[in-house]
Amino acid sequence: MSITLTKVKESQKHILRNLYSLYLHDLSAFTAKLEIGEDGSFHYESLERFWEIDGISPYFIKLETDIIGFLLLLERPFLKKENDFGVNDLFILNQFKGKGWGREAVNLLFEQRKGKYFVIELEENRPAVSFWKKLYAEAGIEYQERQKVMDEEPCLIQTFTV
Numbered sequence: 314m315s316i317t318l319t320k321v322k323e324s325q326k327h328i329l330r331n332l333y334s335l336y337l338h339d340l341s342a343f344t345a346k347l348e349i350g351e352d353g354s355f356h357y358e359s360l361e362r363f364w365e366i367d368g369i370s371p372y373f374i375k376l377e378t379d380i381i382g383f384l385l386l387l388e389r390p391f392l393k394k395e396n397d398f399g400v401n402d403l404f405i406l407n408q409f410k411g412k413g414w415g416r417e418a419v420n421l422l423f424e425q426r427k428g429k430y431f432v433i434e435l436e437e438n439r440p441a442v443s444f445w446k447k448l449y450a451e452a453g454i455e456y457q458e459r460q461k462v463m464d465e466e467p468c469l470i471q472t473f474t475v
Contacts, residue, residue, distance in 0.1 A: 314377055316417045318384065318425070321371040323364045329371055332383050333357040336404040343437040344466055366391055374405065374418040381409040384418060386426075396472065397428030403441075416448055423452070423475040430475060436460070436467040445471060 321329050337355035341347040350356050363369050368391025374382040387399035400422070405415045434441040449456050449471070456473035 316414055316421055317375045318372040318418060318421055319375055321363070321373055321383070325373075326360065326364070328380065329363075329373075329383060330357070330360055332380070332404060332406075333360065333402075335406070336383075336402065339404070339407075340435070340438070343435050346464065346466065368392060372422075374414065376409065376414060381406050381414060382418070384422065386422070388426075395429060396431045398426055399431045399433075401433075415444065416451070419448060420452065427475055429472065431470055431472045433463070433468050433470050436469055442469060449473065 331354075334354040334356070337347050337357060338349075341349075341355065347355060363371050363385075368388045370386045370388060372384045372386065373380045374384055382405040383402070384400065384404075385402040387401050389397065392399060400419070403415060403419070405418075432445055434445060436442070448454075452475075454473050454475065456471040458469055458471045461468055461470055
């Protein structure tokens with residue numbers, strides 16, 4: 314079985330919206346900033362911008378033909394500073410977690426897109442912090458890390474080059 318990254322078409326944004334609600338639900342375990350909407354789902358308010366702004370690129374993570382998650386990549390021209398890419402969000406459905414598919418998706422991204430990256434995690438999101446640090450170690454990626462408060466949340470930011 315193989316993993317692919319497929320750019321999300323605007324006609325598929327309803328699928329991405331549903332996945333984002335699940336992602337935000339998972340993320341709500343690590344922050345009090347996320348609240349459920351009146352309709353019973355979590356909302357990502359900026360979703361429409363993904364197809365309006367150059368350099369915000371959502372990808373479905375597919376296992377064969379099945380969508381098992383998504384990745385939100387920030388790139389130029391949206392990014393204007395020293396980084397070429399930023400992995401803004403990475404989500405794998407629970408039934409596929411712990412099987413290496415997220416790692417395989419990120420490694421595929423790194424094969425396809427070389428450059429200087431940044432990744433940001435909430436400090437409280439220990440599973441995400443552990444995932445990324447294990448990935449760096451396995452891939453032999455040397456990274457620099459710093460702490461920064463973003464939107465009143467303590468975060469870790471790693472920068473590295475692939």
